[in-house]
Amino acid sequence: MNSPAPGQPIDELALSEIKSAILAKLRLAIGKDAGMATRHDWYKAAALALRDRIVHRWLSAEKQSYDAGRKRVYYLSLEFLIGRLFTDALNNMGLLALFDAALGDLGVGLSDLRKCEPDAALGNGGLGRLAACFMESMATLGIPAIGYGIRYDFGLFRQIINNGWQQEYPDEWLSFGNPWEFQRPEVVYHVHFGGGVEHVETRGRDHAIWHPAETVQAVAYDTPIVGWRGHNVNALRLWSARSPDPLKLDVFNTGDYVGAAAEETRAESICKFLYPNDESPAGRELRLRQEYFFVSASLQDLVKRHLAADGQIRGLAAKVAVQLNDTHPSLAVTELMRILVDLHNIRWDDAWKITVATLSYTNHTLLPEALETWPVELFQRLLPRHLEIIYRINVAHLALAEERCPGDVDFRASVSLIDEKSGRRVRMGQLAFVGSHRINGVSAMHSDLMKETVFHDLNHLYPGRITNKTNGITFRRWLMLANPKLTELLREACGEAVLDDPTRLQLLEKSAGDSAFQDKFRNVKHHNKIALARLIGEKINIKVDPGALFDVQIKRIHEYKRQLLNILEAIALYHAIKDNPQGNWVPRVKIFAGKAAASYRYAKLIIKLINDVAEVVNNDPVVAGRLKVAFLPDYNVSLAEVIIPAADLSEQISTAGMEASGTGNMKLALNGAITIGTLDGANIEIRDHVGVENIAIFGMEAGDVMVRRKQGLDASDVIRGSPGLSRAINAIGSGEFSPDDTHRFESIAHALRHLDHYMVSADFDSYFAAQRGIDARWQTQAAWARASILNVARMAWFSSDRTIAEYAEDIWNVPVNGRAPSEPLRAKG
Ligand code: 26W
Numbered sequence: 018m019n020s021p022a023p024g025q026p027i028d029e030l031a032l033s034e035i036k037s038a039i040l041a042k043l044r045l046a047i048g049k050d051a052g053m054a055t056r057h058d059w060y061k062a063a064a065l066a067l068r069d070r071i072v073h074r075w076l077s078a079e080k081q082s083y084d085a086g087r088k089r090v091y092y093l094s095l096e097f098l099i100g101r102l103f104t105d106a107l108n109n110m111g112l113l114a115l116f117d118a119a120l121g122d123l124g125v126g127l128s129d130l131r132k133c134e135p136d137a138a139l140g141n142g143g144l145g146r147l148a149a150c151f152m153e154s155m156a157t158l159g160i161p162a163i164g165y166g167i168r169y170d171f172g173l174f175r176q177i178i179n180n181g182w183q184q185e186y187p188d189e190w191l192s193f194g195n196p197w198e199f200q201r202p203e204v205v206y207h208v209h210f211g212g213g214v215e216h217v218e219t220r221g222r223d224h225a226i227w228h229p230a231e232t233v234q235a236v237a238y239d240t241p242i243v244g245w246r247g248h249n250v251n252a253l254r255l256w257s258a259r260s261p262d263p264l265k266l267d268v269f270n271t272g273d274y275v276g277a278a279a280e281e282t283r284a285e286s287i288c289k290f291l292y293p294n295d296e297s298p299a300g301r302e303l304r305l306r307q308e309y310f311f312v313s314a315s316l317q318d319l320v321k322r323h324l325a326a327d328g329q330i331r332g333l334a335a336k337v338a339v340q341l342n343d344t345h346p347s348l349a350v351t352e353l354m355r356i357l358v359d360l361h362n363i364r365w366d367d368a369w370k371i372t373v374a375t376l377s378y379t380n381h382t383l384l385p386e387a388l389e390t391w392p393v394e395l396f397q398r399l400l401p402r403h404l405e406i407i408y409r410i411n412v413a414h415l416a417l418a419e420e421r422c423p424g425d426v427d428f429r430a431s432v433s434l435i436d437e438k439s440g441r442r443v444r445m446g447q448l449a450f451v452g453s454h455r456i457n458g459v460s461a462m463h464s465d466l467m468k469e470t471v472f473h474d475l476n477h478l479y480p481g482r483i484t485n486k487t488n489g490i491t492f493r494r495w496l497m498l499a500n501p502k503l504t505e506l507l508r509e510a511c512g513e514a515v516l517d518d519p520t521r522l523q524l525l526e527k528s529a530g531d532s533a534f535q536d537k538f539r540n541v542k543h544h545n546k547i548a549l550a551r552l553i554g555e556k557i558n559i560k561v562d563p564g565a566l567f568d569v570q571i572k573r574i575h576e577y578k579r580q581l582l583n584i585l586e587a588i589a590l591y592h593a594i595k596d597n598p599q600g601n602w603v604p605r606v607k608i609f610a611g612k613a614a615a616s617y618r619y620a621k622l623i624i625k626l627i628n629d630v631a632e633v634v635n636n637d638p639v640v641a642g643r644l645k646v647a648f649l650p651d652y653n654v655s656l657a658e659v660i661i662p663a664a665d666l667s668e669q670i671s672t673a674g675m676e677a678s679g680t681g682n683m684k685l686a687l688n689g690a691i692t693i694g695t696l697d698g699a700n701i702e703i704r705d706h707v708g709v710e711n712i713a714i715f716g717m718e719a720g721d722v723m724v725r726r727k728q729g730l731d732a733s734d735v736i737r738g739s740p741g742l743s744r745a746i747n748a749i750g751s752g753e754f755s756p757d758d759t760h761r762f763e764s765i766a767h768a769l770r771h772l773d774h775y776m777v778s779a780d781f782d783s784y785f786a787a788q789r790g791i792d793a794r795w796q797t798q799a800a801w802a803r804a805s806i807l808n809v810a811r812m813a814w815f816s817s818d819r820t821i822a823e824y825a826e827d828i829w830n831v832p833v834n835g836r837a838p839s840e841p842l843r844a845k846g
Contacts, residue, residue: 027114027115027118028115031115032115032118032119032122035066035112035116035119036119036123038066038069039059039063039066039119039120039123040062040123042062042065042066043058043062046061046062047061047062056125056129056130057133059120059123059130059133060103060130060131060133061194061196063116063120063130064134064196064197065196067103067106067107067110067112067116068196068197068241070110070112071106071241071247071250072241074243074248074250075241075250075252078248078250078251079161079250082161083326086326086327086336087831088161088335088336088338088829088830089161089162089163089319089322089337089338089831090161090162090163090338090339090340090825090829091163091164091165091315091319091337091338091339091340092148092151092152092155092162092163092164092165092340092342093165093166093312093315093339093341093342093346093349094144094145094148094164094165094166094342094343094345094346095167095291095292095307095308095311095342095343095345095346096139096140096141096144096145096148096166096291096342096345097139097140097145097148097149097164097166097253097255098137098138098139098140098141098142098145098146098148098149098173098654099136099137099139099149099253099654100136100137100149100494100653100654100658101131101135101136101137101654101655102134102197102240103130103134104131104498105153105243105493105494105498106197106241106243108493108497109157109243109244109245109246109493110247111246111247135190135193136190136653136654137190138172138173138188138190138653138654139166139167139168139173139255139291140172140173141291141292141293141294142572142573143381143572143573143677143678143679143680143681144343144381146654147342147680148164148166148342150489150490150491150494150680150817151164151817151820151821152164152242152251152253153242153244153245153491153493153494153817154489154491154816154817154818154821155242155244155251156243156244156245156250156251157244157245157246157249157491157493157818158244158818158821158822158825158834159244159249159833159834159835160249160251160829160831160832160833161249161251162251163251163252163253163254163319164242164251164252164254165255165311165314165315165318166253166254166255166256166311167255167256167257167287167288167307167310167311168198168238168255168256168257168288169288169289170191170285170288170289170290171187171188171189171289171290172190172290172291173188173291173293173612173653174186174187174188174293174612175187175188175651176612176650176651177651178557178624178628178648178650181624181625181628181629181632182621182624182625182628183612183613183621183624183625185293187290197240197241198238198239198240198255199238199239199240200236201237202236204236204237205235205236205237206234206235206313206314206317206318207233207234207261208232208233208234208235208258208309208310208313208314209227209229209231209232209233209313210229210231210233210309210399211229211230211231211398211399212227212228212229212230212231212401213401214226214227214228214401214402214405215228224359225358225359225405226359227355227359227401232261233258233260233261233284233287233310234258234259234260234261235256235258235310235311235313235314236256236257236258236259237254237255237256237314237318238254238255238256239252239253239254239255240252240255241253245516245517246517254315256288256310256311256315257288258284258285258286258287258310259285260283260284262281263278263280263281264277264278265277265278265279265280286303287303287306287307287310288307288310292304292307293612293614293615294614298386298387298389298390305391305395305396305400308346308347308348309348309352309399309400309403311346312346312348312349312352313352315349316339316352316353316356317356319337319339320333323337330357330361330363331363331371333371333375334370334371334374334375337375338375338828338829338830338831339353339376340377340378340379340829341376341378341379341453342379342381343378343379343380343381343382344380344388344389344445344446344448344449345389345445347378347389347445347448347449348400348403348445349452350376350448350449350452350453351403351407351448352403353368353371353372353375353376353452354368354372354406354410355402355403355406357371358406359402365409369410369413372452373453373454374454376449376452376453377453377454377455377456377457377828377829378449378450378453378455378456378457379456379457379459379486380446380456380457380458380459380463380467380472380677381677381678382677383463383466383467383470383471383674383675383677384675385470385471388444388446388471389444389445389446390436390439390442390443390444390445391442391445392440392441392442393435393441393442393443404443407434407435407443407448410434410451410452411433411434414434414451415429415432415433417478418432418433418478421478422477432447432474432475433447434447434448434451446472450472450479450482451475451479455482455483455827455828456472456483456484457483457484457485457486457824457828458483458485458677459485459487459488459677460485460487460488460678460698460701460702461487461701461702462674462696462697462698462701462719463485463677463678463698464483464484464485466674466719467483484827484828486820486823486824486827487678487699487702487815488678488679488680488683488699488817488820489680489683489815489818489820489821490680490683490687490816491816491817491818492519492687492816492818495658495683495684496687496688499657499658499661499662499684499688500541500545500661500662500688502541502544502545502662503541503545503662503688503809506537506538506541507522507809510524510525510528511525519813519816519818521813522809522810522811522812522813523811523813524810525807525809525810526807526810526811528806529803529807529810530803532799534806535799535802535803538689538802538806539802542662542663542665542689542805543563543564545662545663546563546567546663547563548659548663549567549659549660549663550563552649552659553608553649556649557647557648557650559631559635559647561645561647562606562642565603565604565605565606565645566603566605566606566791566792567606567608567663567664567665567666568605568606568607568608568664568665568666568668569608569660569661569663569664569665569666569668569690570583570609570610570611570668570670571608571610571611571652571657571660571661571681572611572679572681573611573612573613573614574611574613574617574620574621574623574624575613575620576619576620576774576775577671577672577675577676578670578671579670579775579777579780580609580623580627581623581626581769581775581777582670582780582784583607583609583668583670584607584609584626584627584630585742585746585749585769585777585781586781586785587607587634587644587646588630588748588749588754589744589745589781589785590605590644591630591633591634591637591640591644592741592745593741594639595639595640598639598640601796602643602644602792603643603791603792603796604642604643604644605643605644605645606645606646606647607644607645607646607647608647608649608660608664609646609647609649610648610649610650610652610656610660619764622761622764622765623765624648626749626754626762626765627646627648628648629754629755629761629762630646630754631646631647631648632754633753634646657681657684661681661684661690664685664688664690665690665691665795665801665805666690666691666692666693666791667681667682667685667686667690667691667692667693667694668693668694669681669682669692669693669694669695669697669698669700670693670694670695670716670780670784671695671698672697672717672776672780673697673716673717673719673721673722674719674722674723675697675775676697676698676700677698678698678699679697679698679699680699682694682698682699682700682703683699683703683812683815686703686707686809686812686815687808687809687812688809689805689806689809690805690808691711691712691713691791691794691801691804691805692704692707692712692808693712693713693715693784693788693791694712694713694715695714695715695716695717695718695780696714696716696718696719697719699815700712702815703812703815706811706812706814707808707811707812708807708811710804711804711808711811712808713787713790713791714787715780715783715784715787716776716780716784716787717776717779717783722776725776725779726774730771730772730773730774731771731772732770732771732778732779733770733771735778735779735781735782736769736770738782739781739782741782742778742781742782742785746766746769746770747766749765749766749769750762750763750765750766750767821833826838
């Protein structure tokens, strides 16, 4: 049952079958009849009816891949930022039109029902969303894979903006149940903590026996992930924690009800919430417990599956590839060694070969301070056997370092798994690197910089391990579902096959200058902008004109991402318009959305600044119709799906050298937004693909940034030379936007003047000029439309199918859609 092309009739038999299935679920699974059902009941009934159809494919895909003895990929990630699954699964199953019609006949609209589903926000930002896109692409490419993570009771906090300030509230995403998941009460593993290690000699060999002090149970919950066209379905397996001894009855009977459940509370705390951190390590004991908990359960599970299918632990690397998403699952190196050596009696050297051949690691950040480290003392207390294993790995590793650079103490100190300088800490980045056969960066520039900076010495010691895999995004969610109108136009212009082969987007090139096509393309954008304008009105009561240029910056709030540069430009523009209200100004709406880590005070102050500027600008009649500023609260995947198709301009303005890749940049360009950006992360590759004339590049390059930082962070020189910047900073510092507290933003003004680590002041003039260039382009609507169409036409390479095909070939050595890894697959950039 595949989705009929637009205009094609719906199969009546299939339609009535779906209707009966939904009604049956409503009665038998929800326990209600149509008369008393809420919208939420209908949503659940429809989701369950869909799930039934997915399960058949799921079971047969799993059986087929095991029967064929295929190698499997296990993607270990503490974050999966999935968003909603309902229309995603419907679309991939080819059942969207049918369910739409069925629900319409039943008197409940699909578009209403889909809003009943809460976002699964089990991630902070790019890293978590990448994991979700990868899961979908692996399913699409027919790669048997499981994603392993934690089933957090609370996902990323809900953001409320109160009087301009961010406030955090718990994200109770499971409160109405979750129709997608299957609890597997029989799939339970014991995960141990603490205690001590005993060493005994058996037949001349040392044998370690860990006597843990504490045990937690990991229970599996599986969510099916449907690939495009529904041929293949994989599982996302998330672990929930509980105590093996949930209630101490003797304690309970003494009346100590809290104490009786204390162990359960302690165990459950592991999966209670997602650490709301971004680019800075959590550094808390609970975080390390989370990491070990999910790594141990996942490795036990995959080893058990492997043994059941293959019988041979020694053959693990031939049948299993484990990808570590950042350093968070680095403990997999030591846990796999423990399983092989301590539990399966494999000799150390053989175990090490298996481990390295099985594991690979993706790095997502160059910030040295964002690479996790843990105090040796904490390790000793929580994971004593793992610390021993780390020491032993380090002995051989440092011996190799000595061999390579004899007598070079600094080299040895830099590659060591233990940082001796900062009070002895275990370095998770080094551990993941040493234990992996491939280490990949997430954009060409980032991979190059990895070799030059954080992993310079390790790259020297283990040459050839570092490789690049530029990120990608799934077009099913970020084009087909988010932007159905554009998709319809693309089907018309490039043929149905564009849905299966994005390289067909190239066919748009010939229409890019065609005014009739441009009109259609503009109409689609306008339609999407009306929808966003409505949402902005509903959510924050700001009226915006869909005819204005929609200038969008949506991402985590972070100094290096430079929302501050954007709002500074808004202030300078505001001043310029006020000085000359009769000027030929391009009407603009500056749209921001994003969350700041709860503990990141400065980022939260930036949110307040944006909202304070919005308050002044939006209420000033002099600039009315020319400039509006809107901060949309509670940014999440579902909000992104509305904003992205409506964007004209995509702000990708990080300090050069600091954004590892970015993926929002890809989503926006694919939907026809023109990028204003620095030469950073994947922006560089986007420029290479869309053409330098179809993107606005500005600012310092990574090399310039390093040079300028060495000279000092004072920006007085550039401020003196830039009256617009100087006036904007003065306005912030003097309380022009905060009359109720004129000192509120002094710290920001001070940093802009004297501590310009992120080059906001240094890049301001170049950015301001690039923005005026954007204004000029917007004035010629045909030229704008052409550039926008060419962006869409040239983004095919950024499909996560391409990224995953590269991982499959160069890292995992698994076939893609039945094709051997080395066979040519799809167009490369
Ligand atoms: C330990 C706390 C913590 C949690 C997450 C530290 C750091 C992170 C991540 C590195 C944050 C993240 O999402 N990084 C982003 O990963 C994306 C996918 O590769 C890239 O596109 C972004 O550039 C990178 O910032």
